[in-house]
Amino acid sequence: MFIEDFKIYSNIKIAENTFVIGVESNQKVDDLKPGQFFNIQVSENYFPLLRRPFSISDVQGNKIFFMYKIVGEGTQILSQKKIDEKINLLGPLGNSFNLQDDFENLILIGGGIGIAPFPFMIKQIPNKNYKVLFGVRTKIEAHNFGLKNVLYSSEDGTIGIKGNVIDLLDEELKNLEFEKTKIFACGPNAMFRALQKYLSDKNILCEVSMESAMACGFGICQGCPTEHKNSDSYKLICKDGPIFNIRDIVI
Numbered sequence: 001m002f003i004e005d006f007k008i009y010s011n012i013k014i015a016e017n018t019f020v021i022g023v024e025s026n027q028k029v030d031d032l033k034p035g036q037f038f039n040i041q042v043s044e045n046y047f048p049l050l051r052r053p054f055s056i057s058d059v060q061g062n063k064i065f066f067m068y069k070i071v072g073e074g075t076q077i078l079s080q081k082k083i084d085e086k087i088n089l090l091g092p093l094g095n096s097f098n099l100q101d102d103f104e105n106l107i108l109i110g111g112g113i114g115i116a117p118f119p120f121m122i123k124q125i126p127n128k129n130y131k132v133l134f135g136v137r138t139k140i141e142a143h144n145f146g147l148k149n150v151l152y153s154s155e156d157g158t159i160g161i162k163g164n165v166i167d168l169l170d171e172e173l174k175n176l177e178f179e180k181t182k183i184f185a186c187g188p189n190a191m192f193r194a195l196q197k198y199l200s201d202k203n204i205l206c207e208v209s210m211e212s213a214m215a216c217g218f219g220i221c222q223g224c225p226t227e228h229k230n231s232d233s234y235k236l237i238c239k240d241g242p243i244f245n246i247r248d249i250v251i
């Protein structure tokens with residue numbers, strides 16, 4: 001884990017309210033894994049005081065890229081950052097998606113900005129049979145930044161199938177053997193709740209990346225607890241996660 005000032009290399013808009021910021025270190029950044037995140041200091045002023053967590057979206061040599069959606073003050077400030085400005089990163093933090101299992105088919109589900117970790121992840125699975133299912137509310141939120149093999153669902157039917165990612169998943173699973181298929185998902189809790197229900201009677205392994213407001217990002221402040229079915233006490237999303245088996249989490 002390091003705390004380091006990075007130089008901003010790029011900061012571009014890729015869809016409605018959605019940006020990708022690239023930051024550059026003086027040295028090669030090694031050993032980053034898909035699903036891990038960094039806690040980024042978006043401002044040197046007192047507000048917003050806390051760092052903001054963002055998943056690693058891509059890594060190219062000494063550059064790290066983060067895809068983010070503007071939802072509040074911190075992400076608004078981030079969107080105004082200019083090339084060559086400095087920004088402080090704390091990380092890498094958290095566990096990562098487990099890509100070691102020998103599954104034939106991988107399904108990557110991104111709900112909205114939950115798509116963020118997948119460009120980095122698909123670089124690690126070039127020889128796998130995988131599909132990315134990207135659920136948006138409407139077409140202007142959709143993009144294919146760093147993605148391949150993407151299918152879309154939209155609530156208003158303006159791109160892909162009309163419906164949500166669970167409808168899309170249901171279609172995809174019709175052609176796949178459950179025991180040979182693994183699902184990875186990142187998105188809002190409402191999506192996880194629907195996914196947990198949908199998978200409850202199916203023998204499919206599914207890892208999800210959970211979100212929470214975070215302060216420290218590495219287990220000190222106890223500010224990101226989550227109830228876990230196989231634990232006497234709670235788990236911390238920043239340290240024990242953010243990736244959990246969907247069967248273990250209480251959403």
Ligand SMILES: Cc1cc2nc3c(=O)[nH]c(=O)nc-3n(C[C@H](O)[C@H](O)[C@H](O)COP(=O)(O)OP(=O)(O)OC[C@H]3O[C@@H](n4cnc5c(N)ncnc54)[C@H](O)[C@@H]3O)c2cc1C
Pocket residue numbers: 037048052053054055056066067068069070071072073074075076113116117210211212213214242
């Ligand atoms: C491990 C992890 C990885 C993340 N990766 C990404 C990423 O790759 N790209 C990205 O855009 N966002 C990501 N997030 C969410 C991101 O951290 C928040 O959107 C960001 O902190 C909001 O900061 P803000 O100051 O703009 O908004 P705030 O002013 O802090 O909040 C604005 C609104 O967003 C809600 N909100 C804030 N944080 C979260 C959160 N963590 N989950 C759900 N709702 C939240 C608030 O309740 C409020 O309604 C991640 C969060 C976690 C925990």
Ligand code: FES
Pocket residue numbers: 213214215216217218219220221222223224236237238239
């Ligand atoms: S954010 Fe501090 S313990 Fe998780």
